[in-house]
Amino acid sequence: MELNQLETFLAVAEERSFSRAAVRMHRTQPAISQVVRKLEVETGEILFDRSARDGALTSAGELLRTYALRLLALRREADSALRELRSLERGQLVLAANEYTCLYLLPVLDAFRRQHYQIDVTVQRSLASQIPEGLSLRSFELGVISFRPDPERFRSIAVYSDTLAFVVHPGHRFAAQPRVSIADLGGESFVAHNVSSPLRRQVVEIFERHRRPLNIRVELPTIDSIKRFITMGNGVALLPRLTVQRELETGELIAVPVDELHVRRVLRLVHRRDATLSHAAGAFLRIVREMARSQGAPFAFQVERG
Numbered sequence: 001m002e003l004n005q006l007e008t009f010l011a012v013a014e015e016r017s018f019s020r021a022a023v024r025m026h027r028t029q030p031a032i033s034q035v036v037r038k039l040e041v042e043t044g045e046i047l048f049d050r051s052a053r054d055g056a057l058t059s060a061g062e063l064l065r066t067y068a069l070r071l072l073a074l075r076r077e078a079d080s081a082l083r084e085l086r087s088l089e090r091g092q093l094v095l096a097a098n099e100y101t102c103l104y105l106l107p108v109l110d111a112f113r114r115q116h117y118q119i120d121v122t123v124q125r126s127l128a129s130q131i132p133e134g135l136s137l138r139s140f141e142l143g144v145i146s147f148r149p150d151p152e153r154f155r156s157i158a159v160y161s162d163t164l165a166f167v168v169h170p171g172h173r174f175a176a177q178p179r180v181s182i183a184d185l186g187g188e189s190f191v192a193h194n195v196s197s198p199l200r201r202q203v204v205e206i207f208e209r210h211r212r213p214l215n216i217r218v219e220l221p222t223i224d225s226i227k228r229f230i231t232m233g234n235g236v237a238l239l240p241r242l243t244v245q246r247e248l249e250t251g252e253l254i255a256v257p258v259d260e261l262h263v264r265r266v267l268r269l270v271h272r273r274d275a276t277l278s279h280a281a282g283a284f285l286r287i288v289r290e291m292a293r294s295q296g297a298p299f300a301f302q303v304e305r306g
Contacts, residue, residue: 088116094123095124099222104144109123141275142281144269144270148304154272161297162242164241165244172233227244
């Protein structure tokens with residue numbers, strides 16, 4: 001049973017005539033009769049009372065008419081929903097990020113929602129190391145990470161360039177200094193994130209290379225808790241500059257340049273290479289590109305090759 005058969009059946013039922021239905025459907029009367037006969041064979045029921053001059057439906061025909069109207073209404077609803085999806089009048093966008101990379105998303109999502117407020121947005125919190133697997137499982141469409149995933153499986157776009165900031169409380173002895181050396185940090189008590197990461201390993205290696213101790217005295221579960229602890233006057237920290245922008249602007253924290261610490265991090269938007277992105281995801285990437293063009297560094301839109 002096909003929808004075009006049901007359309008023809010309903011035309012005959014509504015017009016109460018095979019000939020009038022043929023005119024309405026822009027087909028010949030024999031073609032209309034053939035469609036109805038085929039439908040009767042498929043259903044195993046007589047749908048029209050041939051003895052009645054007004055093209056009355058049988059009880060089976062009345063029953064089929066009820067369901068045919070529902071099915072064709074559903075098709076119209078589906079067509080309308082798809083048109084809305086294409087025109088971004090509806091839809092859903094699901095992304096994944098961790099506590100750090102989610103901060104990059106906020107201004108982009110702000111711009112996206114201003115243009116496409118009908119699109120529902122969900123950002124799932126995930127460890128960066130687990131985002132490629134989540135993409136493979138289709139748990140979300142886009143992820144934000146700070147490392148390059150397998151280029152054969154994933155497409156990555158460099159979207160933000162960040163640096164590492166050495167931050168202290170405004171009352172700290174380093175706060176008024178224009179810069180310090182890594183040799184000056186040996187006696188400091190560092191507050192660190194208790195989640196192992198490539199960034200943490202890189203910092204440890206830099207201190208080892210300069211033969212200086214990295215005294216991690218406190219480990220906390222979130223970047224926000226580290227910042228709050230430092231603003232209370234406890235220790236110092238090395239954090240991505242993106243995560244402390246607000247505190248640096250308000251003066252709650254002070255960033256002091258360290259001569260030997262030049263750590264750059266590139267944030268990437270990634271998705272499955274074989275994925276057909278939704279209209280919402282495509283619109284999101286256009287916003288990312290527009291933001292890179294209008295604002296410039298540290299925002300970017302560079303598709304990574306190979």
